[in-house]
Amino acid sequence: MKQALNLSVNGQQWPLEVEPHLALSECLREELALTGVRVSCNQGHCGACTVLLDGEPVNACMMLAVDAAGKQITTIEGLAQEGKLHPLQQAFIDNHGMQCGYCTPGMILSAKALLDQNPRPTEPEIREGLAGNLCRCGSYQKIIKSVESAAKAMETSRP
């Protein structure tokens, strides 16, 4: 039986009717067309479906949509503001922090949570912060470089 659900995604409210067994990843992709939420392993191992729940990275495939009620969800679609890319997005482009790009939304969201809590992470801290996100292309070196470069850019742009 469907139940009413109010989802707060990227600062917008979405009144929905969903089956309780609908995974949050499927809900975001299929109901809200937020296909930046990638589903790869669908077992909570790869991190491609990472979204921020009240600022903390979680695997959307491991969560039921109805359990996200009352939480602030951020997907990759919510990062750019007024047409301007988030510094992390820009840094991933500038440093080519990807090959196929499938893991990139999850990588950037985990990196955002890391930089929000630790604006100047060391390289080991970046590796630890991104440990839950797998890149099947093996672009880790450039991903780490991208995060380092974004951290610097965000520091200089801070008032």
Place this chain on the structure above:
Amino acid sequence: MTHTINPAFNPAFEHYYQPETVEEAVSLLARCGKDARLLAGGTVLINQMRSRAVAPRHIINISRVAGLDKVTVTEDGTLIMGALATLAAVAKSAPVRQGWPLLREAILAIGLVQQRNMGTVVGNICRPVPSADSAVALLVLGASVVMSGTKGNRAIPIAEFIAGPRATMMVDSEMVTEVRVPPMPAGAGTAFLKLAMPKVNVAVLMINQKGTCSEARIALGGVAPTPIRAPKAEAVLRGKSPSDELIDETGATAAGETSPGTDLRSSADYRREMSRVLVIRAVRIAWDRSQGKKGG
């Protein structure tokens, strides 16, 4: 918007409940019996349901029960972790950072960032795999598990709570509400070490009384059907000043108390040997820390 969702993408169950109190959750458990499962962080159960490894008819999600996410310390110094306290919240909390570094070390060995943000300490012990990291730490810390059921509340030592691989002594109508950890004894040093593949983990707590080890507690995971204590190895250290020879003997004795299995990941012999090596290393670190050395 039209959409088709492959049913295999979603976990299957029939009824979904979101109780708001422990009493409500317990009465639902009592009513639904064996066909019900409690859902908290979801990192284990969602996967099991999606792969159809389990197919409960009733899912009772306790995430709306107020107060269960607490990580607090009582007046007598006991740490209380509620059933909804996530692994990340416990590891980050000031009391655990200051008072129970062993618990923090063990928790940070569980899963990765996302799993620790979702999974709970209570969930880690309610389906205790043989190498459950938090269980190994809680065994040497002397934790107890508090349950609520239709017949009231009870608190059971963690060693009795874990009844077998992925099994506890809880009855169907009971739920864990919190885990309690007594204060760390004065003069104690601790260490947690883990081998990732195959999974073998060790937790050690030693009390240093003027250079003598007055108390030693050693727990091992991944080398028996459940996490275990190693009482014979603990006895080797107790009352002695731990020399290199004594620590080597402790490791060998602990390895002799294990009963590992062989599977595609590793042979029983390798697991046993790793338990010996990890105990020796962990005892050295715990002893150094009991003397105020950083170690590790």
